[in-house]
Amino acid sequence: MSDDFEQHPADTAWHRWAPIGQTLDASGVPDSGPAPSIAAFELRPLAPMLVPEKPRQGELDPAECGICRPSENTIWHDDEWQVASGFEGGVGLPFVGAVAPRRHVRLEDAPIEVLAGLGPVLQRLSEATKTIPAVARCHFSRWNDGSAHLHIWAYARPAGMMQGRGAILPFWEQCLPASPDEMAAENIETVARVLAAGGGTAFPHR
Ligand SMILES: [Zn+2]
Structure with missing residues (x-):
């Protein structure tokens, strides 16, 4: 993929609402089941969402598909x-x-x-x-x-x-x-x- 692949922030009602840059409270996750899996869980700040996304493997050229x-x-x-x-x-x-x-x-x-x-x-x-x-x-x-x-x-x-x-x-x-x-x-x-x-x-x- 060339370096000049141009992306821009996704712009939809959901994306405008999403708390980009904020660190979300994950304290509810450990209590989500009868046998909690996680003692401490910290999320990174919600990152900017850029589009268009880069093509997946085999998306543009099936000859490059590993599967x-x-x-x-x-x-x-x-x-x-x-x-x-x-x-x-x-x-x-x-x-x-x-x-x-x-x-x-x-x-x-x-x-x-x-x-x-x-x-x-x-x-x-x-x-x-x-x-x-x-x-x-x-x-x-x-x-x-x-x-x-x-x-x-x-x-x-x-x-x-x-x-x-x-x-x-x-x-x-x-x-x-x-x-x-x-x-x-x-x-x-x-x-x-x-x-x-x-x-x-x-x-x-x-
Ligand atoms: Zn394939």
């Missing part, structure tokens, strides 16, 4: 869908993965036959993740701020981890140390094996 490239991190795929895991640096939760169509589509323009397959593949990934003995539930998140290619994150919530219920789980993931390689690989193997048992191929690029 489209064959990868050792692809733990399973079938004709339409793929699941990736085993990301660099490791993860602390028992399993973190990303499910994406094999075609380069955005949610906005995905054809109906792709969208119709999303429900079944989410169900299969959730069930596969829960076969890891440490896992109670599989949470899904769709942000799509980094890559334009439609993808949905899967986070395995450990059994009994009441502090990890709901939207706080990805924050815990960023704070936990990476689990041992052997344990992480075994969990990935478990998910891939269960997915492939229902159709498709485990580790297609290894």
